[in-house]
Amino acid sequence: xxxxxxxxxxxxxxxxxxxxxxxxxxxxxENFRAVIGxxxxxTRFAPVLAIIVPLAEIGIALLLVIPRFRRAGLYASxxxxxxxxxxxxxxxxxxxxxxxxxxxxxxIMSWTQHLYFNIVFVALALLGMWLYTKLAxx
Amino acid sequence: MHPFRFAALCVAACIVLVLILYAFxxxxxxxxxxxxxxxxxxxxxxxxxxxxxxPAYYIAGHTGEHIYLGNYSASLHLLTVDxxxxxxxxxxxxxxxxxxxxxxxxxxxxxxxAVYMAEGSTPTLYRGKLGDLQMSxxxxxxxxxxxxxxxxxxxxxxxxxxxxxxxxxxxxxxKIKTDSPYVSLGKDVIKKQVDGIFCTDGTLDYDRxxxxxxxxxxxxxxxxxxxxxxxTLYTGHTLDTNTRAKxxxxxxxxxxxxxxxxxxxxxxxxxxxxxxxxxxxxxVADNEHWQARRDKxxxxxxxxxxxxxxxxxxxxxxxxxxxxxxxxxxxxxxAVCDHTLNAYTILRN
Numbered sequence: 001x002x003x004x005x006x007x008x009x010x011x012x013x014x015x016x017x018x019x020x021x022x023x024x025x026x027x028x029x030e031n032f033r034a035v036i037g038x039x040x041x042x043t044r045f046a047p048v049l050a051i052i053v054p055l056a057e058i059g060i061a062l063l064l065v066i067p068r069f070r071r072a073g074l075y076a077s078x079x080x081x082x083x084x085x086x087x088x089x090x091x092x093x094x095x096x097x098x099x100x101x102x103x104x105x106x107x108i109m110s111w112t113q114h115l116y117f118n119i120v121f122v123a124l125a126l127l128g129m130w131l132y133t134k135l136a137x138x
Numbered sequence: 139m140h141p142f143r144f145a146a147l148c149v150a151a152c153i154v155l156v157l158i159l160y161a162f163x164x165x166x167x168x169x170x171x172x173x174x175x176x177x178x179x180x181x182x183x184x185x186x187x188x189x190x191x192x193p194a195y196y197i198a199g200h201t202g203e204h205i206y207l208g209n210y211s212a213s214l215h216l217l218t219v220d221x222x223x224x225x226x227x228x229x230x231x232x233x234x235x236x237x238x239x240x241x242x243x244x245x246x247x248x249x250x251x252a253v254y255m256a257e258g259s260t261p262t263l264y265r266g267k268l269g270d271l272q273m274s275x276x277x278x279x280x281x282x283x284x285x286x287x288x289x290x291x292x293x294x295x296x297x298x299x300x301x302x303x304x305x306x307x308x309x310x311x312x313k314i315k316t317d318s319p320y321v322s323l324g325k326d327v328i329k330k331q332v333d334g335i336f337c338t339d340g341t342l343d344y345d346r347x348x349x350x351x352x353x354x355x356x357x358x359x360x361x362x363x364x365x366x367x368x369x370t371l372y373t374g375h376t377l378d379t380n381t382r383a384k385x386x387x388x389x390x391x392x393x394x395x396x397x398x399x400x401x402x403x404x405x406x407x408x409x410x411x412x413x414x415x416x417x418x419x420x421x422v423a424d425n426e427h428w429q430a431r432r433d434k435x436x437x438x439x440x441x442x443x444x445x446x447x448x449x450x451x452x453x454x455x456x457x458x459x460x461x462x463x464x465x466x467x468x469x470x471x472x473a474v475c476d477h478t479l480n481a482y483t484i485l486r487n
Contacts, residue, residue, distance in 0.1 A: 030388065030390045030391055031390055031396065033388065033398065034388035034390065034396040034397065034398040035396065037386065037388070037397070037398035037399045038396075038397050038398065038399065038400055039400075040163045040164060040165065040400050041156070041159045041160055041163045042159065043163070043164070043399045043400065046398065046399075075141075075144060078144075078145060078148060079148050079152075082145075082148050082149055082152045083152045083155070083156070085152075086149070086152040086153050086155075086156045087152075087156050090156045090157065090160055094160055126141065126142075126145055129141035129144070129145070130141045130142070132141075133140070133141050
């Protein structure tokens with residue numbers, strides 16, 4: 001019972017996170033596109049990524065909402081958060097300072113805060129994946 | 139798939155993907171820049187350095203004996219230190235009670251015996267004497283500006299945004315005087331290449347000895363020498379080959395403009411002294427190691443008379459911080475790097 005509640009909470013947290021950041025990216029689309037262009041790693045792909053990233057976030061949130069696809073949603077959340085986290089680590093260690101536009105209040109965080117925030121979410125996704133698998137086997 | 143196996147695979151895949159992106163990203167000084175330097179060996183040696191208690195200091199000016207530092211986050215604070223970086227003294231400018239100004243944008247300029255504090259978004263200018271630091275408002279008939287350089291007790295040169303008929307802003311140089319006509323525009327001195335504002339960004343400095351102003355562009359290999367009436371004396375070129383600013387600017391619906399790609403800096407700072415122009419360059423020459431800037435800054439020296447390149451000075455850095463501001467005084471170069479003020483002796487040949 002407790003496990004189920006934990007999985008539900010994790011899913012809810014991810015739905016909130018992804019919907020919130022995706023919507024704020026879409027609302028502020030022009031700005032988001034300009035700012036991710038300033039990142040040397042993705043300058044070339046900025047126009048495409050500015051659409052794909054928020055769409056993918058909405059997609060994952062949908063997967064998490066529909067019970068049949070919840071497992072896939074958790075896996076996708078983990079993949080997404082890992083990608084963001086690795087991107088931040090590489091950018092901060094190998095590149096000069098870059099501004100971020102992750103959406104809404106999340107943009108206010110410093111790089112270190114950002115890293116901790118992401119790592120917490122990566123861990124949550126991992127926990128969710130693990131608990132979900134155990135639940136399925138019971 | 140088992141969650142932990144998936145997690146491990148996923149982390150590996152993400153690392154590979156991001157590293158591939160990094161490998162293909164444009165990095166400054168990755169390719170040959172197409173120019174060579176004449177480097178003077180051992181041209182600058184670190185004499186002394188002073189630990190600053192706070193970050194965000196800039197050089198506000200100097201007198202015969204002292205260097206004055208202002209601080210971006212404490213607009214009324216002034217730190218003074220002698221040429222040997224000893225004998226520091228904390229000063230505070232005094233402004234009348236209840237005055238309001240955009241303190242985050244305010245800059246102090248020391249031009250002994252006067253001291254000025256100016257901020258261009260209201261705009262507000264204060265003037266006082268170094269002796270008592272009692273500041274009072276003056277030059278109420280000025281204009282908005284984003285850079286200000288004092289030239290004499292009665293005149294300033296500013297860089298301001300001039301609105302065109304189509305509503306497109308462009309940086310121009312403006313002379314502001316204490317008497318009529320107060321404000322006169324230096325049209326067509328600064329030349330637009332991309333958007334008019336970012337592409338024309340640069341450093342303005344004034345040489346009291348010769349009465350010449352120099353404006354050095356950040357993103358192109360160009361600088362302009364001017365007299366104090368904003369007549370162009372000549373246009374000079376820095377060593378590199380960037381004739382056009384390599385920047386991309388997005389105009390947002392809110393009216394704000396932003397970079398939409400990393401800007402390619404060429405000349406990050408410039409100062410004039412000793413009839414020379416000292417330009418802090420971010421580019422590595424073909425006859426230098428590609429990591430030449432790792433533990434030093436590169437300053438190219440040009441003649442103020444005609445803009446001809448003379449030689450290059452390597453300024454050794456200690457620690458992580460890079461030079462955020464510097465000035466040259468005789469054979470001494472003072473540089474603010476992060477939390478320290480460094481004094482170097484330089485060759486002048």
